[in-house]
Amino acid sequence: MKIIAADVLVTSPGRNFVTLRLTTEDGVTGLGDGTLNGRELAVESYLRHHVAPLLIGRDAGRIEDTWQYLYRGAYWRRGPVTMAAVAAVDTALWDIKAKTAGMPLYQLLGGASRSGALAYGHASGRDVPEILDSVRAHLERGYRAVRIQSGIPGLDSVYGVDGAPGEAPAPVGGHPRPFEEVWDTPAYLRHMPGVFEAVRAEFGPALPLLHDGHHRMTPIQAARLGKDLEPYDLFWLEDVTPAEDPTALRLVRQHTTTPLAIGEVFNSLHDYGPLLGERLIDYVRSAVTHVGGVTAMRKLLDLAAVYGVKSGIHGPADISPVGMAAAIHLDLAVHNFGIQEYAPHSARTLEVFRPSYRFTGGLLHPSDEPGLGVEFDEEVAARFPYEPAYLPVNRLGDGTVHDW
Numbered sequence: 001m002k003i004i005a006a007d008v009l010v011t012s013p014g015r016n017f018v019t020l021r022l023t024t025e026d027g028v029t030g031l032g033d034g035t036l037n038g039r040e041l042a043v044e045s046y047l048r049h050h051v052a053p054l055l056i057g058r059d060a061g062r063i064e065d066t067w068q069y070l071y072r073g074a075y076w077r078r079g080p081v082t083m084a085a086v087a088a089v090d091t092a093l094w095d096i097k098a099k100t101a102g103m104p105l106y107q108l109l110g111g112a113s114r115s116g117a118l119a120y121g122h123a124s125g126r127d128v129p130e131i132l133d134s135v136r137a138h139l140e141r142g143y144r145a146v147r148i149q150s151g152i153p154g155l156d157s158v159y160g161v162d163g164a165p166g167e168a169p170a171p172v173g174g175h176p177r178p179f180e181e182v183w184d185t186p187a188y189l190r191h192m193p194g195v196f197e198a199v200r201a202e203f204g205p206a207l208p209l210l211h212d213g214h215h216r217m218t219p220i221q222a223a224r225l226g227k228d229l230e231p232y233d234l235f236w237l238e239d240v241t242p243a244e245d246p247t248a249l250r251l252v253r254q255h256t257t258t259p260l261a262i263g264e265v266f267n268s269l270h271d272y273g274p275l276l277g278e279r280l281i282d283y284v285r286s287a288v289t290h291v292g293g294v295t296a297m298r299k300l301l302d303l304a305a306v307y308g309v310k311s312g313i314h315g316p317a318d319i320s321p322v323g324m325a326a327a328i329h330l331d332l333a334v335h336n337f338g339i340q341e342y343a344p345h346s347a348r349t350l351e352v353f354r355p356s357y358r359f360t361g362g363l364l365h366p367s368d369e370p371g372l373g374v375e376f377d378e379e380v381a382a383r384f385p386y387e388p389a390y391l392p393v394n395r396l397g398d399g400t401v402h403d404w
């Protein structure tokens with residue numbers, strides 16, 4: 001079954017998404033997500049100019065061979081742009097194979113290991129009362145696990161904190177130049193234990209609570225935060241140190257029993273370095289879209305399983321519904337599932353992408369539609385052309401650039 005068309009579709013229904021649509025000679029189509037937040041057109045160009053011409057005439061059934069052909073064949077391996085492009089092709093080929101088989105993708109991955117995938121939402125607030133309201137709103141929407149992000153006294157805006165409680169998270173992009181925030185790690189370290197104390201006091205000991213450090217701490221600062229949060233029994237503490245140095249987590253691990261998660265900015269299984277073999281983390285955070293697709297994610301999760309490490313697939317709103325659907329199929333199938341991040345897409349995004357996955361009782365299910373179970377409406381997409389948008393940049397009080 002030969003591929004006869006490879007269309008790269010860029011649309012911005014509130015935020016930018018890059019989608020690859022492959023069509024076979026039998027008329028079967030497959031979708032893949034290649035969205036790289038803030039650098040979308042680099043992936044579009046990579047796909048359009050360097051990958052799409054190679055796909056025409058290839059056998060759509062040869063998924064592993066195509067992955068290796070694009071990965072090894074480029075000579076220049078890895079990197080977020082390359083791997084998002086490889087992911088888009090790989091995911092689209094899995095969509096085609098599952099549609100051709102007349103099965104939902106999770107069946108091809110071994111079938112369901114559970115009835116649904118536990119999802120966590122993004123609760124946040126500028127202060128403790130807003131956070132408590134936001135947690136309450138998430139529980140009312142059905143969530144059974146929540147991430148907590150808090151405003152910090154003295155700082156105007158902080159990653160992960162929205163305006164009014166209970167509102168859907170605002171798009172991170174939308175600025176023609178990066179928005180600049182000011183950051184203060186000592187103030188953050190002083191403030192966060194009290195936030196979790198208040199949330200535990202209000203909602204009890206059982207609700208799974210997560211927190212994202214967004215790569216901002218040194219190892220010794222992260223070790224201190226992990227220790228200080230131990231009484232509040234976090235499900236995980238995420239991205240505490242800059243992820244490109246996995247050995248930083250050795251020091252953190254020596255000092256705290258708070259579970260650790262990392263990997264959303266990784267683009268290869270190899271980025272995990274010693275993290276799995278030395279058991280320095282408890283959850284792998286890669287996105288299907290950024291690690292190289294379903295094929296690469298399955299290999300990563302199988303390797304993680306050898307060391308008792310579980311999945312925590314990255315699922316912010318800048319992963320398109322196509323990337324989210326791929327994640328949910330994997331969540332249902334793999335044995336070492338941990339939790340799935342789930343930030344619902346805007347109504348406008350869901351006019352362009354029509355996913356069939358559903359969220360009920362705190363659990364995500366990919367549905368039993370053949371393939372990924374996502375439709376792409378090209379006419380609606382055309383109403384929302386690309387808009388330049390950047391992620392914010394962080395500076396310390398003295399102007400020094402810091403990790404955002």
Ligand SMILES: [Mg+2]
Binds near residue numbers: 212214238239264
């Ligand atoms: Mg994160």
